């Protein structure tokens with residue numbers, strides 16, 4: 001089926017915008033995108049008219065596990081069917097907000113991906129990690145749950161985390177996620193905020209364990225996404241060869257240089273930091289203590305990354321669902337505004353949210369995120385230019401159309 005969309009402004013995702021542009025797609029693939037004047041003839045195909053056309057957005061740090069509370073201790077006990085049912089609505093919310101691809105770094109993404117792919121569920125294309133690999137007592141552990149209970153749940157793929165200690169267990173944990181269908185491997189290379197007893201600055205996983213994980217993933221052409229706040233974890237993860245640094249709170253000039261040298265990508269997730277700072281009464285006290293100390297530092301790190309030219313991709317770290325909390329998935333593009341606040345131009349921030357997405361998946365990355373011949377026909381329309389007015393981001397009302405694989409889904 002031929003899809004033809006004419007736009008007052010066509011933003012390709014990478015490269016300069018085109019006024020009076022046209023995109024032509026045959027099924028799931030773009031066959032032309034550029035000036036209307038040089039577009040190929042499309043015969044009697046219907047032509048859609050939009051104000052602004054651009055690639056569908058990528059949320060490169062997402063979680064789909066249907067927790068209605070800002071607390072991972074309660075998430076452990078949610079029946080998987082409830083998680084899945086809530087995630088179905090969250091995926092629809094993503095589409096409403098213009099997100100057509102999701103890199104799911106801990107949750108039920110690997111199980112939901114085929115359901116979206118077969119057409120049973122409306123939603124973005126999902127590239128899941130399966131469970132988050134964590135040291136015992138690390139960020140991917142839930143410290144208030146008895147260890148044997150937690151390990152039992154993990155064994156059956158029921159929770160976010162998979163504890164692994166020592167290189168051989170780390171390799172096995174990677175293989176388990178591959179068995180579940182992981183397209184990327186997610187690890188905790190430092191402590192975190194939503195976990196109780198660990199310290200965000202401490203490195204988690206030894207250099208040997210990190211090396212084992214990266215090489216095992218690489219054998220299967222997967223890259224590793226490393227949750228890191230503290231600098232020791234950032235540096236160790238980069239030296240081991242991870243592809244992306246998630247959060248990167250204590251990234252400084254030295255770490256930024258190493259990121260560039262290693263061609264790594266920062267997924268800063270400013271969205272969740274801003275969000276948590278407004279939730280003192282909803283998050284556990286230990287999490288509030290950690291986030292309130294780190295929030296300014298995190299903003300600073302993102303500014304350093306932007307100023308030094310580190311590659312950045314958009315990610316939100318949204319992880320709460322349900323009728324009250326799940327609306328956040330619709331607002332994922334608000335991260336683009338945060339990237340602009342950190343010093344990116346509106347066009348650079350759009351590139352981080354589109355063209356950079358596939359790069360966070362290494363060899364698993366699809367031809368997508370750019371309006372160009374041969375790329376995926378996942379595109380969105382806006383009612384005004386996001387270059388002149390960045391306030392469009394975060395507002396699903398401004399997204400007037402979404403097409404996935406050449407088919408209109410909004």
Ligand SMILES: [Zn+2]
Pocket residue numbers: 061062063105317
């Ligand atoms: Zn996360």
